[in-house]
Structure formats: structure tokens, C-alpha cells
Amino acid sequence: DIQMTQSPASLSASLGETVTIECRASEDIYNGLAWYQQKPGKSPQLLIYNANSLHTGVPSRFSGSGSGTQYSLKINSLQSEDVASYFCQQYYDYPDTFGAGTKLELK
Amino acid sequence: EVQLQQSGPEVGRPGSSVKISCKASGYTFTDYVMNWVKQSPGQGLEWIGWIDPEYGSTDYAEKFKKKATLTADTSSNTAYIQLSSLTSEDTATYFCARRPAGSSFDYWGQGVMVTVSS
Numbered sequence: 124d125i126q127m128t129q130s131p132a133s134l135s136a137s138l139g140e141t142v143t144i145e146c147r148a149s150e151d152i153y154n155g156l157a158w159y160q161q162k163p164g165k166s167p168q169l170l171i172y173n174a175n176s177l178h179t180g181v182p183s184r185f186s187g188s189g190s191g192t193q194y195s196l197k198i199n200s201l202q203s204e205d206v207a208s209y210f211c212q213q214y215y216d217y218p219d220t221f222g223a224g225t226k227l228e229l230k
Numbered sequence: 231e232v233q234l235q236q237s238g239p240e241v242g243r244p245g246s247s248v249k250i251s252c253k254a255s256g257y258t259f260t261d262y263v264m265n266w267v268k269q270s271p272g273q274g275l276e277w278i279g280w281i282d283p284e285y286g287s288t289d290y291a292e293k294f295k296k297k298a299t300l301t302a303d304t305s306s307n308t309a310y311i312q313l314s315s316l317t318s319e320d321t322a323t324y325f326c327a328r329r330p331a332g333s334s335f336d337y338w339g340q341g342v343m344v345t346v347s348s
Contacts, residue, residue, distance in 0.1 A: 157334030166325055166338035167275070178336065210275060214334050218291045219265075219277040 125149050125213050129222030135230045142198045144225045146211035151191050155215025158187055158196045161224075162207045170209075171196060203229065232256040234326050234339035241345045242316045249312040250342045252326030259307040260284035262328045265335060266300065266311050270322040280329065281309060316346045 126149040136142050146156065154174040159167035169178040171187035174194055184199040198205055206229055211222040237251040252264065266278040279290035283302040290298060297320070299312040313320055323343050327335035 159335075166341050167327075167335075168338070169334060169336050172334045172336070212275070212334060221275040221277075223274045 124218060125152060125216050125220050127211055127213055127220050127222040129211055129225055131225060132223065133226045133228070135228045136201050137230045138201055138203065140201045142201055142205075142227065144196045144209050144211075144227075146189075146194045146196075146222050148192045148194070148213055150216075152213045152215035154190060155213055156187070156189070156194045157212045157214065158185075159210045159212065160205075160207045161210065167210060198227075201229075232328065232337045234328065234337055236324075236326060236339040236342045239343045239345070241347060242313075242320075243348055244316055244318070244346055246316050247312055247314045248316065248344055249310055250324055250344070252309045252311075252339050254307045254309070254328070257328075259302075260304055262330060264300075264302065264309040265327045265329050266298065267325045267327055267335075267338075268294075268322050269325065269341070270319075273322075278311070278324075283309065313344065316344075318346050320344060321346045 128147045130145050156174045158171040161167040170181050170185050175187045186197045189195050209225045233255045235253045240248040242248045260283050263280045263282050265280045268276045278294045278298050281288045281300040281302050288300045302309045323341040325341045326339040328337045329335050
């Protein structure tokens, strides 16, 4: 199985700041990567698919980039409603695997 | 509007089984594969398997092949997961999630908490 190493595990940032979360795959996943946001007690919500495509209705301050084995999620101008956990998922290869998550808090 | 409405929380005794439902609305049920994902308390996400509602075909992650059984009822647009031989390791939240072909999970159910307790 492809291993997804996500960093950092937790992150504290101020309102208006730019935040970057990274995921590294154990082998090339050819942009088969998604990012999800999960708030406490809620289900994950798709933010980004195919590494850099914004899902319908997701604010443009979220963006994804990367290729090969290295991918990142950037949040511009952090808002209070962005406090959540974030997960990456590779779906290029069977079976789907997820990163361990990043918990984002306000400083 | 696409919605995946899951059933309520479950409590199961060790060794028993539970069955969770996921009712789809707002799209053609047979056009999308339905996946199931496990999230253990305070833990990350694990893919369990998928079912193609149109054909009833299924696939499972290796560790869930003897644990989970996926079914679907096209007359009610509902997918199901049955978890058998429950142990404490099955205590978790279980999500259904829709997958467009070759893509990620675009819509998720709200999740069902399963607690295994004697």
C-alpha cells in the first residue's frame, strides 16, 4: 500500500496568516490526491481533488499543488471557520490511503 | 442537492453484528460507486471498501474482507454495511462516501458511531 506522510501533525496560526500543509507519498501518485477538511463531530468535506482542482463551493483561499510524491495544501488569509483537521488521500493506487491528519488551531 | 443520510448510532455486544444504512438522494444512485470509510476515535481514516449499486459488485480492503459486508438496494437508493464478529477494535465512526469514476470522495454521509460494549 502507498504510505501517505502528512506534516505537520498540528499547527497554530493567526487570523489572516497563510498556512501550508504537506503530504508525501511513498511512491509517485500522478496527482491522484485529494484534500479534506473535517470539523469536530462532522464528516470530511472535499476541498481539492486531482491535486489542484477546487471542489464546487470551496472558497478560493484554498489551493492545492504538487506532483510526483510531494503535495501541499495552502490556505491564504486564514479565517476562524478554517479551524479544523485536514487530511490528504491518495486514490491513484489501490487501496486508497490517507494521511494521519493535521489539526489546525488559531494562535 | 446530493445528500447521504446515514442511520443512527449503534451499540453492539462483542461477537455480535450491526448493520448501518446510507440513503442517497439528489442524484442517480446507480451512477456512482459507494464507498465506506472507518475513523477510529481520535484516529485517521481507513478505506473499507466499495459497492457498485448498479451491478452489486464489491471490493474490500484486505483487513476488512472478513469484517464488513456491503450491499445496496436500488429500490430505496440505500447502501448498507454490516460489521460482524464485533470487537473493541470496531468501535469507530463509519462513513459512506460517493465516488465519481476515477476521482476522490465528493460527498460523505454524516457518519455513524458504532460502540462495542458488553
